Amino acid sequence: MALSLTRAAAARWAATTTRLVRTPPPAATAAAARCAFSTDEGFGGPGGRTMVVSLTGPDRVGVVADFSSLLSSTFGANVEASRMAQLGGDFALILQLRVDADAADPAKLQASLSDTFPGFAITARETAAEVPAASGSQYTVELEGPDSKGIVAAVTEALVRSGANVGEMKTEVGPAPFAGYEEFRLAARVHVADERVSGLGAALEKVQERFGVVVALEAIGGDK
Amino acid sequence: MALSLTRAAAARWAATTTRLVRTPPPAATAAAARCAFSTDEGFGGPGGRTMVVSLTGPDRVGVVADFSSLLSSTFGANVEASRMAQLGGDFALILQLRVDADAADPAKLQASLSDTFPGFAITARETAAEVPAASGSQYTVELEGPDSKGIVAAVTEALVRSGANVGEMKTEVGPAPFAGYEEFRLAARVHVADERVSGLGAALEKVQERFGVVVALEAIGGDK
Numbered sequence: 001m002a003l004s005l006t007r008a009a010a011a012r013w014a015a016t017t018t019r020l021v022r023t024p025p026p027a028a029t030a031a032a033a034r035c036a037f038s039t040d041e042g043f044g045g046p047g048g049r050t051m052v053v054s055l056t057g058p059d060r061v062g063v064v065a066d067f068s069s070l071l072s073s074t075f076g077a078n079v080e081a082s083r084m085a086q087l088g089g090d091f092a093l094i095l096q097l098r099v100d101a102d103a104a105d106p107a108k109l110q111a112s113l114s115d116t117f118p119g120f121a122i123t124a125r126e127t128a129a130e131v132p133a134a135s136g137s138q139y140t141v142e143l144e145g146p147d148s149k150g151i152v153a154a155v156t157e158a159l160v161r162s163g164a165n166v167g168e169m170k171t172e173v174g175p176a177p178f179a180g181y182e183e184f185r186l187a188a189r190v191h192v193a194d195e196r197v198s199g200l201g202a203a204l205e206k207v208q209e210r211f212g213v214v215v216a217l218e219a220i221g222g223d224k
Numbered sequence: 225m226a227l228s229l230t231r232a233a234a235a236r237w238a239a240t241t242t243r244l245v246r247t248p249p250p251a252a253t254a255a256a257a258r259c260a261f262s263t264d265e266g267f268g269g270p271g272g273r274t275m276v277v278s279l280t281g282p283d284r285v286g287v288v289a290d291f292s293s294l295l296s297s298t299f300g301a302n303v304e305a306s307r308m309a310q311l312g313g314d315f316a317l318i319l320q321l322r323v324d325a326d327a328a329d330p331a332k333l334q335a336s337l338s339d340t341f342p343g344f345a346i347t348a349r350e351t352a353a354e355v356p357a358a359s360g361s362q363y364t365v366e367l368e369g370p371d372s373k374g375i376v377a378a379v380t381e382a383l384v385r386s387g388a389n390v391g392e393m394k395t396e397v398g399p400a401p402f403a404g405y406e407e408f409r410l411a412a413r414v415h416v417a418d419e420r421v422s423g424l425g426a427a428l429e430k431v432q433e434r435f436g437v438v439v440a441l442e443a444i445g446g447d448k
């Protein structure tokens with residue numbers, strides 16, 4: 001393997017990075033993209049169905065590979081949007097799957113997955129393929145500070161009072177550098193009506209004061 | 225609300241951002257942090273228990289607020305690490321909760337949540353508080369290109385063959401700008417033994433060639 005030692009811009013919590021996979025020339029990618037497109041045998045087509053699957057259970061190397069291989073080979077399912085994380089001693093996944101119209105129903109999918117992964121808590125639901133269109137604009141909310149009970153409830157309460165819809169959210173707790181407390185971090189993408197943004201900002205300022213954290217609310221440009 | 229129109233660095237998929245929450249002076253934050261720490265009444269203490277909860281169900285404004293408020297007020301639970309996302313018409317959450325040692329057991333927590341949110345698929349498990357220590361170093365894997373069936377299985381298979389442990393992963397599918405296909409994006413943080421990194425790079429190059437995508441494997445600096 002060739003290592004082209006290009007330095008990427010340092011990420012916020014990553015000091016230096018090194019590129020370890022050789023990037024193909026753009027022409028090769030575009031050709032392969034056309035190929036992948038033209039040989040697409042109908043997944044995501046109008047007759048397909050969308051399932052949302054959750055799985056939580058004891059973490060081990062290969063757990064994601066086992067799930068995704070089974071989903072792909074046995075159910076012909078394509079993983080679309082997903083979030084996966086180590087949560088304490090567990091590994092947890094939420095997956096949006098696209099399956100063929102005549103594929104197993106959610107109850108059968110859940111039963112089959114539970115048979116194959118007996119130590120896991122597994123659910124499957126059918127849902128609409130598309131996230132419903134939301135009015136207003138997209139914003140990011142970022143929060144950082146000492147962990148306190150009820151902080152997620154306070155942030156989400158501020159969001160709901162402004163009619164803001166959560167597109168995605170992530171929280172983490174970890175030791176704060178150079179501090180004697182556990183640090184809490186939250187990042188979210190939300191949709192909010194333009195006329196309610198200033199109200200949301202004011203509500204988040206109250207969260208900031210109450211919990212002694214720093215909150216940023218920022219518009220995502222070009223994505224109204 | 226005061227708008228201090230500081231421009232933040234443009235995020236990758238966000239052209240311009242505007243700060244909408246006034247940042248408190250550092251001294252105020254530090255004082256509040258000390259306060260939050262000193263009034264901490266034992267959550268996360270040695271007697272606490274860790275639960276992993278998954279919830280999937282029909283999306284609506286306020287769903288996260290309702291869950292987190294119930295968890296905090298009724299169960300005294302503190303949300304630590306979490307991932308939440310709109311997946312098609314559903315909203316899905318995976319949460320790591322810290323509860324008191326004498327709190328409800330997972331079965332009761334699950335039953336109570338299911339009673340309160342009848343349309344949702346809900347699971348709760350008890351797990352270890354800490355992610356087990358992994359040997360090796362941390363790397364990010366990023367992939368972008370046309371969506372193809374089995375691509376998640378191929379990436380995770382490459383990871384497991386190199387003994388890489390997935391810390392977190394996120395996938396999204398959406399329209400590619402200026403292209404006629406659906407674009408797939410994957411971002412992951414993995415732990416891999418130093419002597420197996422070059423093997424992982426080679427395996428990811430094969431994924432790159434097979435699916436016509438671009439993959440980047442990069443070391444996260446300073447976090448061995």
